[in-house]
Amino acid sequence: xxxxxxxxxxxxxxxxxxxxxxxxxxxxxxxxxxxxxxxxxxxxxxxxxxxxxxxxxxxxxxxxxxxxxxxxxxxxxxxxxxxxxxxxxxxxxxxxxxxxxxxxxxxxxxxxxxxxxxxxxxxxxxxxxxxxxxxxxxxxxxxxxxxxxxxxxxxxxxxxxxxxxxxxxxxxxxxxxxxxxxxxxxxxxxxxxxxxxxxxxxxxxxxxxxxxxxxxxxxxxxxxxxxxxxxxxxxxxxxxxxxxxxxxxxxxxxxxxxxxxxxxxxxxxxxxxxxxxxxxxxxxxxxxxxxxxxxxxxxxxxxxxxxxxxxxxxxxxxxxxxxxxxxxxxxxxxxxxxxxxxxxxxxxxxxxxxxxxxxxxxxxxxxxxxxxxxxxxxxxxxxxxxxxxxxxxxxxxxxxxxxxxxxxxxxxxxxxxxxxxxxxxxxxxxxxxxxxxxxxxxxxxxxxxxxxxxxxxxxxxxxxxxxxx
Numbered sequence: 001x002x003x004x005x006x007x008x009x010x011x012x013x014x015x016x017x018x019x020x021x022x023x024x025x026x027x028x029x030x031x032x033x034x035x036x037x038x039x040x041x042x043x044x045x046x047x048x049x050x051x052x053x054x055x056x057x058x059x060x061x062x063x064x065x066x067x068x069x070x071x072x073x074x075x076x077x078x079x080x081x082x083x084x085x086x087x088x089x090x091x092x093x094x095x096x097x098x099x100x101x102x103x104x105x106x107x108x109x110x111x112x113x114x115x116x117x118x119x120x121x122x123x124x125x126x127x128x129x130x131x132x133x134x135x136x137x138x139x140x141x142x143x144x145x146x147x148x149x150x151x152x153x154x155x156x157x158x159x160x161x162x163x164x165x166x167x168x169x170x171x172x173x174x175x176x177x178x179x180x181x182x183x184x185x186x187x188x189x190x191x192x193x194x195x196x197x198x199x200x201x202x203x204x205x206x207x208x209x210x211x212x213x214x215x216x217x218x219x220x221x222x223x224x225x226x227x228x229x230x231x232x233x234x235x236x237x238x239x240x241x242x243x244x245x246x247x248x249x250x251x252x253x254x255x256x257x258x259x260x261x262x263x264x265x266x267x268x269x270x271x272x273x274x275x276x277x278x279x280x281x282x283x284x285x286x287x288x289x290x291x292x293x294x295x296x297x298x299x300x301x302x303x304x305x306x307x308x309x310x311x312x313x314x315x316x317x318x319x320x321x322x323x324x325x326x327x328x329x330x331x332x333x334x335x336x337x338x339x340x341x342x343x344x345x346x347x348x349x350x351x352x353x354x355x356x357x358x359x360x361x362x363x364x365x366x367x368x369x370x371x372x373x374x375x376x377x378x379x380x381x382x383x384x385x386x387x388x389x390x391x392x393x394x395x396x397x398x399x400x401x402x403x404x405x406x407x408x409x410x411x412x413x414x415x416x417x418x419x420x421x422x423x424x425x426x427x428x429x430x431x432x433x434x435x436x437x438x439x440x441x442x443x444x445x446x447x448x449x450x451x452x453x454x455x456x457x458x459x460x461x462x463x464x465x466x467x468x469x
Contacts (some may be wrong), residue, residue, distance in 0.1 A: 025049045025059070026066040028465075033057050037069045039457045045438035061421075061436050066464045072097040073293050075276065078133050079284045082291055084350035085130050085260070086167030090367075091350035092129025092261070093297045099276040101259055105129040105269050109154055109262035110173075110186055112194040123193050125167030130160065132258030132285075139216045139280030141257050142235070146209030147178040148270040156184075157261040157271030159214050161227070163249040165256065165287075165351065170249050173260060174212045174229040174241065183210060183231040185242035199241045209272070211235045216257075216280070223248045235275070254285065291354065296428035301342040303407075304448060305422065305466075307430040312344050312404075315379040325450075328425060328459050336449055341406040349402060357403055363388070364396055365403040372396070376406055421445075424462040425455060436463070 023037035025047060035051035045061045073079055073096055084091045084107065092105030107127035139161070147157040158175025172187040185197040211232040218225045224246050230238040249255050257278060263269025296309035300323065308323065315321040320335045347367070349357065357365050363373040364386050374388030383395045384404060423431045423445060431453060433445035443460055445453045 022052075022071070023049070023067065023069045025057075025064060025068075027059055028063050028065050037067055039438050039443060039460060041438045041440075043437075045436055045443070061438075061463075064463065064465065067462060069461045070098075072461070075099060075133070075278065078282050080131055080133065080258075080293055081285055081287070082129065082131050082293055083165055083287075084127070084352075085162070085165055086125040086127030091291075091348040091353065092263075093348040094129060094131045094293070096131060096293055099274070101131050101273040101276065103129045103131065103157070103259070103261040103271050103273070105261050105263045107262050110156060110194055112186060112196040126171070126188070126194060126262075127167055128156075128160075128260045128262035130162075130165070130256070130258055130260045132160075132256045132260075133278070133282040134285040135161065135216075135255045135257040136251065136281045136283075137218050139257055139278065139282075140213065141259075141276070141278045142211060142213035143259055143273045143276040144209045144235070145176050145212050145259075146272045146274075147176055147261070148272070149178045151178065151263055151269035153177065153179050155261065155263050155269035155271065156186075157269075157273070158259070159212050159257075160260040161214055161216055161249075161255065161257050163255055164253045169253065170247060172214065172227045172229070172244060172247060174214055174231070175260075176210055176212065183212065183229075183241050185229045187227075187244060187247070190248055197242045209274070211238075211275075213238060223250050225249060256285070257282065287351075290351065291349065294424065294428060295430075297348045298346060299428065300344045302336065302449060303340045303342055304432045305430065306432045306447075306449060307428065309427050309429055311346060312341065312379055313381070315341070315376070317377060321379075325453075326427065326429070328427065328455050329429065329431075329453050334450060338406070340449060343403060343405050345403045346398075347402055353402060357405060360405055362405050362407055364401055365405070366396065366400050367402045368400075376404060379404070419468055420466040422464045422466055423455075423460060425459045426461050427459075431455075432466075 024034045026032050033049045035049045038048050040046050040048050046058050047064055047067055048056055048058050050056045080096050082094045090106050095102040110126045111124055141159045143159050145157050147155045155178050156175045158173050160173040162171035163169035170188055170190050174185050182198055188194045213230040215228045216225050227244040227247050229242045230240050232238045259273045261271035295307055300308050310323050313322045315338050319338055321338045322335050324333045356371050360371050362375055363371055364384055365371050372386055372388055374386035377387050378385040382398055384398055384401050385395050387393050421433045421436055431445055433447050435446040437444045441457050442454045443457055447453055
């Protein structure tokens, strides 16, 4: 993937509102058209693009190379990424829609030194769910931050800049807790303990979120930077709550900017971020084991590339596997050849878990991070049975399973005899279809594995042609 740094303009002062997620269509004749994208009837179906201030453009679906109906997983042209900072075995998840993000997390969070007392725990890796982009140079990030009162009081949510993604590098975060005790700036210098500066406006529990902002001023040619942290009730008048004159971060290790939330390993926490704004040069990071933000948190991947946000209900040997489609695809019970299964993920995975899963061929990844190599013999509502060389026939309680690898993903898609379409839906479903048409506000998809599937036009967020070679 070609790296493309995006230079963003500074946002004018004022209360921030949601961004419009305009779409884009790329046609087979090379034209690229931006605007509001919709599917319409006529023939086998057409796509219509309404550019701002211009006449609408219609094209047959067969002449569409790629269509993005909205950019909800991006911010100003750069795709968001999500990962779990630190070594937590339980990954958080994020619902991302442009400048609005909701995070759920159950990691160990942040331990920090209080005053001048030395606390060995403050040297441990910090842990949180982080939605981010890669950063270079000066930057600003701001957001309205609202930690949920339904989670533990230890919930901490805010905007963050950090070095690396393992939870040990230097970082700075301006954050709030659900009890509204005040805005806090957390920071860590290289090789030192995490520190807490509590200095901000208090509020009542359950009150609207506070606007939080970090400004980074980099020193050209050096790893040093200056950080300033602010809070505001209206995103117009800002109060400085802290600053760091010299904070060293190594760009070779990667510097990242985004929103983060942490809870407690026994209790899940939730936080909402809205009106996110960033300036600076940013790009999507090139990290192989990063969770795909387009995919659902729970899914089954099939050999042709189909992604369904469901688990496999039952499977025995190399016969048939049973699953039930969600309501947006009709809700029918279906069977597929077990040999077409690649992976089922039962919960969000951390980067460490993904690395472990991707390094293996077939087997079971447990929630505590262990992987049992072996052929999957049976799966039902209560257990997963695998046959391994080391342990023989082994049964694992299904509630302790994080993911199943049925077989290694194919190095390349199955040989195509015709063009295929990849259709992406709002819930993360990806359907591979041979032919598309529009009938009465529904997209009808002729699929190789499931026959004819239908979904409401409003469910479609993107489609892309996979041309035969």
